[in-house]
Amino acid sequence: MVSEREHVAQILVASNRGPVSYTVNDSGGLDARRGGGGLVSGLSAIGSEAQSLWVCAALSEGDREAVRRGVGEPGVRMLDIDAAVHADAYNGIANSVLWFVNHMLYQTPLEPVFDKEFRRQWAAYETYNRAFAEALAAQAADGASVLVQDYHLALVPGMLRELRPDLRIGHFSHTPWAPAEYFRMLPDDIARQLLRGMLGADRLGFLTARWAAAFRGCCEQVVGGTGATRLGVHGLGADADFLRERAHRPDVGDRMAQLHEQIGGDGDRKTIVRVDRTELSKNIVRGLLAYRELLEEHSEWRERVVHIALAYPSRQDLAVYRDYTAEVSRLADEINARFGTAGWTPVVVHVKDDFARSLAAYRLADVALVNPIRDGMNLVAKEVPIVSDNGCALVLSREAGAYDELGDDAITVNPYDVTGTATALHEALTMPDTERAERTKRLAAAATALPPKQWFLDQLNALRGTTA
Template sequence: MPPRGTASARAIESSVVVASNRGPVSFDRDERGRLAPRRGTGGLVTALSGVFYRDDTSWVSAAMTDGDRAVALKGRTVDTDSHQRMRYVVIPPDRYDGYYNEVSNRILWMAHHNLWDIPRSPMFDDTTQEAWHDFVESNRAFAQALAQEADNDPVYLIQDYHLCLVPGMLRELVPDAKIVHFSHTPFAGATYLRVLPVTMRTALLRGMAGADVLGFQSKQWAENYLLSARSLPELRVLRGGRIDVDGRVASVRSFPVAVSAEPLRETANSPEADEVRAELGAWAGDSKLILRVDRLEPSKNILRGFLAYELFLRRNPSWVGAVRFLCLFSPSREDVPEYRNYGEECLAEAARINDEMGTTSWEPIEVRVQEDYAFAVAAYDLYDVLLVNPTYDGMNLVAMEGPLVNRRDGVLVLSRNAGAFSRLGRQSLGVNPFDLAETAEAMREALEMPDEERARRARGLSRTVQAHTPATWLADQLDAVDQVRPPSHRRS
């Protein structure tokens, strides 16, 4: 830990309030009818939970269960068994649908990942305006809940696009608040963001600018925000990634998220993982293994991954029967038609390739749709090639987790549009995720790479990933607040 009195020491000692749509803990009734906490799920929660297991942390999230709502009715923050204090925001189900499913997922997620079929979608109408109202009011409810946590002059860490309006709203309620907004996703380019209705786009940019620090996964996403901010006369973009907001200076920076090696390796060494390794080893035999681990959703570019693999096999028939492609997918947002339809199309494409290219003793693609973290971590151990080819991705934790666990000097084939490429590009094989031919060639190059080069790249990946930890990721953001808001300027 840094010496007391340094900026990092002050940051680590700061009281922290985290806000996210989902929290790390939910409450259910046990067999005796008592409220009992259980760990929440979701990629963001998984990424953040290890960072915020601190005694001085409160977490504000939407109530997801009847137990959460019962806790919320008490109107206060409650302690959990995991050293965190939870405060829940109750959003009525019909409003939550507009806020989360319609605006957060079908509009903002799709915009930031460049996923719209522009000739056909989106089309904004009265239904969109109703959903936008739900989004605004849900963000307002979060801001009001956060304002109730202001007594200890905390640093507010507001997470992701769901809560992009909260910084500005919280600033109105607590003018001296120290606020960080962090975007875990990409941030749409200025031209693509102009597809949004002007009122929506302005509110998004202005709301995020309510923070003292706007954090992004990579410099590219931070620069995209700054380009769009230039279109608003009330946001004056300064040199050095800063913006003037009504006479207050905010900093726009990249803070690449990190993974925690120790719990990952603990899972890899667990009895459950040992069983999976034995199962997969027997299944793969002497074949080389290409692996992907993803949510089953459009931004992960699964369909093109299958087609690139098919092209690789047709171009390189000597690999037919000598390589297997293991695809581990977790279900994602199946109540959103675009996600559900895409998932069905991907599974159908894998089945077609197996029918056309498989033999009686060999199936080219093995697909498993399941929520099994230990299974995925065990599979990391065994891959010869890890395919990570999202169309766009804020960071991509799989690209960082795999090299920490893998023991076969596996080669990473990585989309240049993933935030992780800015960190891991030199040790990986970069691909244009839309180019099937380039991706197919990268698969061949990875499988046929000399052992010495494989080992060199694998060592480099592991060193790079371990150079940053979740603790330093958090400290860097808190230090950035100190730089924008020196302690002498803070509320006494």
């Protein structure tokens, strides 16, 4: 048991990544960079008087140096967990096992392999989760509300329940959840431990009813049910006010001018836009194959359409991600070499993460391609209709969580069907302007139904018992 309280916070959030990060500058000082997102918006909505605390991990050397120097933000506690433990927990288990299971990404003839190395890394995952549980237990006031985030910290609710049975504990999954037959690839004892860890929460939140039902199915098969833990659905929406304001700042205008130059032509070329991390589940390669097939089967689009692919590198410390990123570049080069002309580059790729450029692409898009193999939500699908200048046809995978809310006004694709996706792109490109505008309006309304502040507050209120 934790016997000594270091702090008395009434509302606590726990996540792998926090709202601020640090880098050591040339003079040896520390520069802080503040992030955004739903959690940041949500905590701002409850006000400073609410005695909130965000517990996160020190992820970089700059972060660890900040902890060592005692530098920090009010309301944020960074945990300086051993770097090797974090690497095993984060890359070895969270990103290479739990992410792969819930996104159903394994090439099952060869993987996964749950051997001694996996068990060693799982022990690090336990250590990592325990560090969070102990920090939360030490800093929570009596009866405080704790909102634990995502698959990195799936064991925290159960560990925290043992330390502090007085707390109201919630956990939110930002990923899909695998169906039971896939989830049960995990070793039986690990599957039980994972589910029981999450069921230590009073309430578990998911992005869609589909993911919640999949979790319930896993619990029924593996541990006999969900017990007293309640399940809820909170479909995170986009922040329309922020996006519309940010999309009209001068730097976005500059990026639009640059993209116009790269698109070329006389301003009459159509644009197919995608904005993704080069994450395996995002299905960028099949999207490029579908675009290639579009140009093969519909020669009328040659020199009349440009595919803007903003593919920002992700998890490049994992070899499989490096290989995937390289394949994206190789395929884009192949398409350009085969179809490109002196005045037309069929695929324009940008790999440097640039939010202003992303917003510029959103505004220019005639078609948005969002074709993930599997996605918890996918906010790109929600953001594009909000900031689109002239209306945008959305080609959307039925395996994206956002499909539940946006599917009626999107052109639906099976993410594995390259020919079907090429057909959908042609349909999107030929959609009449009036229909495209009407669909965009309805998409934007659906995309903003639960903005980030309300998304957070709804979970907090549900955890406290004021809503179902």
